Each structure stands twice: as C-alpha cells, then as structure tokens.
Amino acid sequence: MAEAERIIGTPDIPEAEGAGPEQSASGSEDGQRPGSEDGQRAAGEPEAEPTPESQAPADAETDAEPEAGPQSKGRRKIAVLFGVALFAYALDLISKMIVVAKLEHHEPIDVVGDLLRFNAIRNAGAAFGMGEAYTIIFTVIAAAVIVVIARLARKLYSLPWAIALGLLLGGALGNLTDRIFRSPGVFKGAVVDFIAPKGFAVFNLADSAIVCGGILIVLLSFRGLDPDGTVHKD
Numbered sequence: 001m002a003e004a005e006r007i008i009g010t011p012d013i014p015e016a017e018g019a020g021p022e023q024s025a026s027g028s029e030d031g032q033r034p035g036s037e038d039g040q041r042a043a044g045e046p047e048a049e050p051t052p053e054s055q056a057p058a059d060a061e062t063d064a065e066p067e068a069g070p071q072s073k074g075r076r077k078i079a080v081l082f083g084v085a086l087f088a089y090a091l092d093l094i095s096k097m098i099v100v101a102k103l104e105h106h107e108p109i110d111v112v113g114d115l116l117r118f119n120a121i122r123n124a125g126a127a128f129g130m131g132e133a134y135t136i137i138f139t140v141i142a143a144a145v146i147v148v149i150a151r152l153a154r155k156l157y158s159l160p161w162a163i164a165l166g167l168l169l170g171g172a173l174g175n176l177t178d179r180i181f182r183s184p185g186v187f188k189g190a191v192v193d194f195i196a197p198k199g200f201a202v203f204n205l206a207d208s209a210i211v212c213g214g215i216l217i218v219l220l221s222f223r224g225l226d227p228d229g230t231v232h233k234d
Contacts, residue, residue: 080162088170088209122190139179157229167213174206
C-alpha cells in the first residue's frame with residue numbers, strides 16, 4: 001500500500017509543490033516587471049523642469065502688478081490734464097480767430113439784451129484789462145505758470161487737480177499765444193477780449209478757464225486734497 005502510494009503519489013507531489021513556486025515566481029516576475037519598469041522609468045527619467053517660456057508668464061504677471069498701480073494712475077491723470085488743457089486752448093484760439101475775422105472793427109453784438117455783449121477789444125494788460133503797463137511781466141508770469149504745471153504733472157494722482165491744472169494750463173497757453181504772436185510785438189502782444197457783461201470788464205475764454213481752474217484749486221485746498229491724491233487735515 002505504501003509502495004503503491006509512493007508509486008502513484010510521488011509524481012503529483014513535485015508537480016503540486018513545483019507549481020506553487022513557478023506560479024509565484026512567474027507571478028512575482030509578472031508583477032515586478034511592470035513595477036520595476038515603472039520604477040526604473042520613474043527613477044531614471046528626470047523631473048520636468050519648468051522652461052523659461054513657462055516661467056515667463058508668471059514673472060510677467062508679477063512684474064506687471066506694480067505697473068498697474070500708481071504709475072498707470074499717474075499716466076491717466078496726466079492725460080486728463082493735457083486733454084483739458086488742449087480743449088480749453090483750442091476753444092480760446094478758435095474763438096479769437098472768429099472774433100478777429102468777424103467782429104473786430106464792427107459794432108458790438110447783443111447776446112442777452114444789454115446784459116451780455118460780444119465786443120472785440122485788444123488788451124495789453126492782465127485778465128479783465130488790469131495792469132496794461134506790465135505786459136512783459138504778465139507774459140513771464142504766464143510762461144512760469146506753464147513750466148510749474150508741467151513739472152507738477154509728474155506727481156499728479158488726483159483727477160480734480162488734473163482738471164483744475166488743465167484749465168490753468170489751457171488758459172495760460174491761450175493768452176501767452178496772444179502775447180507772443182500778436183501786435184505790437186513778441187512778448188508785448190495785446191490779448192483779444194470779447195465777452196462783455198454789463199458793468200464788468202471784458203474778457204475771453206482763456207481768462208474764464210484760468211478763473212475756473214483757480215476757484216477749483218481753492219476748493220480742493222480747503223478740502224485738504226493734495227495733487228498726489230492724499231488728503232490732509234489741518
């Protein structure tokens with residue numbers, strides 16, 4: 001019996017015992033191959049380093065953030081200042097050209113009865129006909145005002161101040177143009193005035209721009225608003 005079992009069972013035991021290691025070996029080899037290949041691939045391949053192109057947008061965004069702050073605001077306020085100045089200067093220049101061509105040496109035109117007239121005159125003095133003996137001095141003052149406003153524009157971050165300084169700049173340029181290019185000579189030219197309210201001095205649009213800009217500056221100063229946008233309290 002034992003001999004029969006030995007003869008019959010002996011072939012099965014090695015197969016059964018051998019099958020396990022072969023399967024486990026094959027299974028382990030099958031399981032290790034992809035894992036080892038993945039491991040070698042993961043270990044062998046270097047990590048993808050960010051290229052300069054991929055870093056550029058991030059760097060550009062970080063660099064662009066400061067530019068979108070005070071500098072861009074300052075540029076916009078400067079653009080408003082010179083835009084208002086150009087508008088005021090153009091209106092004054094065009095109105096004087098029309099007055100000289102159509103109204104000078106003619107009878108005054110009644111606009112609102114006798115309360116407001118258009119009457120063309122030449123004014124060698126300051127605004128509203130004052131100080132006719134100091135034409136050169138007023139010319140120098142107008143030029144100095146333009147220089148000061150241009151220098152102040154670099155530190156301008158307030159919209160109301162930009163409008164006020166633009167009105168001053170446009171008015172000063174309008175009257176300075178007359179001082180330089182009109183008779184009797186350079187820096188001695190007489191300014192063209194034509195707006196004549198009843199009981200008041202004759203003036204022009206440049207004078208109006210200067211006065212409006214000055215009033216706005218006084219109001220802003222009373223409110224404590226500085227040209228750089230800061231607010232102070234006395």
